[in-house]
Amino acid sequence: MSDAPLLDVRGLGISFLIGGGSVQATQDVSFSVQPGERVGIVGESGCGKTITGLSLLGLLPRATTRVAGQAMFEGENLVGLPLSRMRHVRGRKISMIFQEPMSALDPVFTIGQQIGETILTHFKVDKKQARERAIEALASVGIPSPARVHDSYPHQLSGGMRQRAMIAIALVCEPKLLIADEPTTALDVTIQAQIIDLLMELSAKQGTALLFITHDLGVIAETCTRMITMYAGQVVEDAPVDSALVRPRHPYTSGLLRSLPRLSARGAVLPSIAGRVPTLRDMPTGCRFAERCAHRQKACAAPQVIEQAGAHSVRCWRQTDLVLPGALTDREAAA
């Protein structure tokens, strides 16, 4: 691991203009990704993980979005980067794949055309070379007959094949960072395993860093080395995966892990997190999780800052005094 991070996000805050006012969707999001590192962002729906990913490539609608803070990538601040510069980053330096591969591909162009145009946008090659590289890319993502798929339209492919094609598009220019936003959520579990496998293999081979956005803790555990937990627009915990799984420091991370059925005896009552995520319009000023937290104390009414302790950065003032259970059953933990 090199010391200079590939991506260094500091104090990223995204707000949306709605009607006359604006709402803060994420606040003070900071994290970094080292070259080749695989980082997972986990959280429930509405916690701001997807828009964080989109904001890095400037893909949020410009007219209705305001982004504060900075995101340094190879010496450039991605926040507020002029479109002309951003275009050279997109697809070339940083790529992105999305949850629903069907709607993420243009239905009226062949897979080959869609890979080809990425190549033609970023490299000075002729069409024939582009075609060759596109077929090569399709082969590299494990598509059985790449030449045929090259001339196929998205709707002619199965979900798994489409996601492979998406990955081929994303990786054809060998970017430094791949942002994968729930890339396997729409897939069956056996296909998901294939795709995860593929992503791991390719990122290792190309040295591409991976920013993996998902709600599935299992997927994070299998793919990532570091796990960032987001809650209500904030990063609440940032820690190495193994450590976070065994001994999470934030009550929310712990709650998420404990609510998984596999940890409880069959038919036993599942531990759950009571209440709901606060809405963006009435966000508590103090700890945003306090209302649902079993370990709540008076001091939680004060705004929480993220603090580093060892490998963990946690947004909870009790991080050191709480001992929270992780993703292990009692038996596993004992072993």
Place this chain on the structure above:
Amino acid sequence: MSAPIVSVQDLRIHFPTQDRRETVKAVDGVSFDVLPGETFGIIGESGSGKSTLGRAVVCLLKPTAGQVKLGGIDPYSLPSAELRRRRRAFQIIFQDPNAALNPRMSVLDSIREPLDIIGEGSRADRSRIAQEMLERVGLRPEFGLRYPHELSGGQKQRINIARVLTVRPSVIVCDEVVAALDVSIRADILNLFAELQREFGLTYLFITHDLGVVSHVSSRIAVMYLGKFMELGPAEEIAERPLHPYTQALLSAEPIPLPSSMRATRRIILQGEIPSPTNPPSGCRFRTRCPFAQAVCASEMPAWREAAPGRFVACHFAGEVTGHPIDAHKTKEAIA
């Protein structure tokens, strides 16, 4: 052992594709019994026909062949008024809690609907029962006046549960009931299901693609693939000692949030995709992706046999294969 409350015999449900040129064999020869009070889990990937099966059990789909007996009676042998009366004991809750509620009806109206259909008692009585059910599923009374779009997914699913409970069903088919919910809500709803089962003596047919969920709630589990059952048995045994290669693959593909040190070192990664149910493979349906497939698997359909007491499986080599592929090069070994 008491008589099965739901008995499915060689059930087949076929329907034409959208262009009416081919036939989708969604369910193609499935037999099982559900006993009163148990939770019978069915697990399968998309296209396995598990939802179709669930709908057939509550008479939303008519069998193409075979039979579904509810409480020992074939509902389609009944006159339609009698069928409508009888089917009330067999209810279904769907994956999408939002789509299952009429957006134009208030929550209380929705919950009361089954009672309105039955038409017993005064309107006030029915409203009272509905109100009780609302509270029983953990929602405050004022929710009754709201409309579905004002509620969260978890709340909507509670309302669906409350609505079903008003008719005092004996069997509830739970079709992916927590798949659309966030992790933290999911636990709440699963807990509620468990509570209600104890309280009302319900029988569940629990359909899901999520192994974690199904093995947590079920007493018995059936594994479905391309319209057929691959394996059936007590939940622990299926989870611990799967007999069928597909079950094994499914179990190993499930991403588990364990630190790398504790993860099983080998994963079976199935090759290829799920074939189309319009044109399923000959012989064993799973053979195209099975790491252990032999010539016989293509030519002969494996029998649905009882490999051990209470454990059924459809594989020529069930028990002989235990997660160690015969044909090693077909399997990818991944180190996590």
Place this chain on the structure above:
Amino acid sequence: MLANAPRLMLVGRRLVQFVPVIVLATFVVFGLLKLVPGDLAATLAGEYATEERIAQIRESYGLNDPFLVQYGRWLWNAMQLDLSRSFQSNEPVLEQIMHRFPTTMLLVVGALLVSLVVGVPLGILAATNAGSRLDVAVTSLSSFGVALPNFWLAMILVATFSLSWGWFPATGAVRFGTDPAGAIWHAVLPSIALAAGGIAEVVRQLRSALIEILSSQYVRTLYAKGLSPSAILWKHGLKNVAVTLLTVIGLLASRLLGGAVVIEAVFAIPGMGSMVVRAAIVKDFPVVQGVVFTMVILVIAINLVIDLLYTIVDPRVALK
């Protein structure tokens, strides 16, 4: 590209499908005209009518036969492309239609072109500047266009451009075959009057389709790949919106054909529209039937062409 086997199959299947449509359509119209109270024979006899003459006309036109016999006879002849003769003028209907067809088509095609040439750029402009003042202006204008009675616009155009300024002819039409320039010159005002609604329709549909496309997930992917906004609009946006555009063209073709009826009346254009109105009024069955037959075939043909174009523009439209 067009002439491959699956496409031919599609054409064949469509043609078979449309036989009942034609039969049904002409049957409905025939039945409708038959329901008409009033004595067709008396109408046909005109100013020199006598009771005897009326009875004789009834006999000679086969008006005493049962309804189904009359319709069957018409259909049998129509299948052999004999649309029989006008009751009024005794001219073969097919000839009459062939004669008037180009005039109406010039009008409809002209209006379609005007709709597209004006509507498409405005629609793109509005969609790419959605929410801006320009967009508001364009959409408001198109709202007016939809609400504008086309015959009123025609009257204003005539009053202004022909009667006051004398730029264009006030009435009539010239056959394209005999004098193309004159034909177009005559068709300018009626086409514009007819196109007002069409422009508005194109703008509205194109705008909303393009906005939807530009906010779709795959466009987000295109941005993520580093494509320039202009490449996204002109390459992906337009190819995707072509589907909508085709649908609109199909819709417009049929609507303009209908609108031509009124516009032809305002400009005294001897086209199919004025012909069918006249024939419907005097119950000249063969002519009404013939025009309906032609219009149905025309609409079907347009739809068929559009369906074929769909298969080129949108690969999702399966060719089986």
Place this chain on the structure above:
Amino acid sequence: MNAPIKLPSGRIDRRTFLALTGAAAMAGGEAKAQKRGGTLRLSAQSNPSSLDPQTGNSGSDHVILYPLYDSLVEWDYTTLQAKPGLAEKWAYPDPSTLVLTIRDGITFHDGTKLDGAAVRYNLMRAMSHERSNIKSDLGTVAEITASGQTVTLKLKQPDSALPLILSDRAGMMSSPKAMEEHGRDYDRRAVGTGAMKLVSWADNERVVMVKNDSYWKKDRPLQDGMVFQIIPELPTGLRSVTAGQNDLVYYLVPQQKQLIDRARTLGSAVGPSLLCVHAYINYGRAPLDNVKVRQALNWAVDREEFNKATHGGIAETTSTILPKAHWACATEFSSHFSYDPDRARKLLAEAGHPNGLDILGVGYAEQLQVQQQEVLMEQMKRAGFRLRWERYTGPPTPAAFFAEKKGDILLAPWTGRPDPSLTYQLVFGVGSYFNAGRGEGAPGLTEALLATRASDDLAVRKEAFRKLQKIVTDNALHLPLLFRPELTAYSAKVKGYKPNLLGKPKFEDVWLEG
């Protein structure tokens, strides 16, 4: 010379008319000195019903038929008295025999010769062909013989109306060869002896003609060809002349006079015509079987106001079916009815309708017709008539009234016939199609009708018509309103146009300048 004719006052009397047409005739005389040629483009209001004079059924066809066909007898533009046409002379050797002498050396457009046999063929066909619409015109003819250029008609009874009947459709001669050859298609072929030969006819679009180089009349035709453009809407028709797309438009409505005058490039001619705007009355049934009600109807209408509102005040109002200029007009009845709502009310009350009477009118849905209907409604309201209208478009309108017997009155113009006896016969005759009740409107009517055809002495006939008109007026058998003046507008280059009393324009003297 050809500047728009300014009219001294509201209506045209006989003298003014003579003066006007005289002037026009002079202009026609000058034509010989002028350069000829040019194609005359006309706006015609309706598609011809047929170009076969015998099978056609619309009074508006004549304008288009005249250039194609010559008739055996022609008429004088101003008085409508018969004068030689294809027949250079005729005579009644006895009251029941008519002998025609056909001009020699005339050929049809197809080159065949016009002789007695051809005339006989035509007349026989008119009398017997199944699709002939003019059988009743020749109803008095018993037998026809021809030899050389002489044709002899034996009559069932004396019929002095025949010569003028032979100036109408019945006298228009078609080539027997062409009629044989084309059969039913002759409707669209037209092979006559006229100044123009038919080139093409596109239904409801245009009729194109080219000049007949071997025409028998001296110095005719003056035009190289004629094109009738069919434009049903008169305002549009006029606009087409204003905008220069056509040269001439006829059958205009008088309101358009102001427009023509305003457009300084246009010339116009206006003359009285036989076209009588009137309402037919179904006196075969209640309530209009009561003569008092019919009279009340006639007193209830303010014809002058009607004229002003709907005809620009330039029409000749009337109480009879013939205009004053006509030789057979009994002028003493021309102003018999005037506007007197009180009298009308009184008559109505006497007829047993003291609280007024509901009347259903049948009328055309065309705008200008509707305008007339609206004016009548308002006027009659004041006299106690509650008039409602049921409207139809085009030919179904008269059919609804005459064939289907809808309504009590029909507001529709009568286009007139060359011989006045035909007019009376058709409009009031027992069993006539235009007599919706089909019965005898008043005692003695049939007899009086016969008397008008008994002699070929004009003075005798005139007296017979006076008696007939008295019966019609006394019994108020229709509701005459006015004679629509024939209004024709033309561009500055059109010269030599003059109107005629029949009101169906002829263009033989018209030429184009420049």
Place this chain on the structure above:
Amino acid sequence: MKSLRDWLGGNSAAVLALFFLVALFTLALMAPLIAPFAPTAQNLGNTLAEPSWQHWMGTDDLGRDVLSRLIHGAPASLFASLLAVGVATAIGVPVGLLAGFLGGWVDDAISRVIDTLLSFPGIVLAIGVTGALGIGLTNAMLAVGIVFAPGLARLMRAQTLVVKQELYVDASRCFGASLSRILLKHVMPNAVQPVIVQVTLLLAVALLAEASLSFLGLGVQPPQPSWGGMLARAYNYMELAPEQMYAPGIAILLTALAFNTLGEALRQALDPTRRRR
């Protein structure tokens, strides 16, 4: 006011349109009280007069007050639109509902008829029907209604097909609900929304159709005033009094615009995806 605007999606134009229509309906209902003259009162001494203090919009060819005729024309035009759309709804909605819900050969047959009726220009059909039933406003609008019906039926069918797949319909069937209950309680209310929007938009189309037919002389029969009829008359006096065609034309334009604006606003207001936020 504010809530009305909110309900219409904050669309001020729609509020304006609604007020315009309310005013127009009021005007139509109270025409005899408001109009300064009787609409049929002729004054042949003062025809085609220019606007004056007495006649704000001048007089027509028979000296009738144009303003009064315009006001009295409103009921005819509005009634015509409502009648046509009412007929279309009465035919189209049940037919579409049945076709969509029953499916099978019923659907096939109905859909084929709908396709047929949609495949030829509506106004030709309307003219044919008017020819058949006889000239007059009611008949003309019945004709227009019949012409609109297949479009609505197709929309309703499509909607029904969507709604009948909805899970709450399945749920209701599980509770033993009868067919009629499912249709009335679930399918209708949920399928009908786009139909309501379409109906509003159709009101504008019907208004234009009425004007066209009256212009062709097939619609409202004089002396009853109608906007289309006034335009038809004005057409005859285009050279003499071109201003005659402005008032009725603008009246048609604004009314159609108001219906459209309202329809578009309803479409947005009723859009469930917007609601859910």
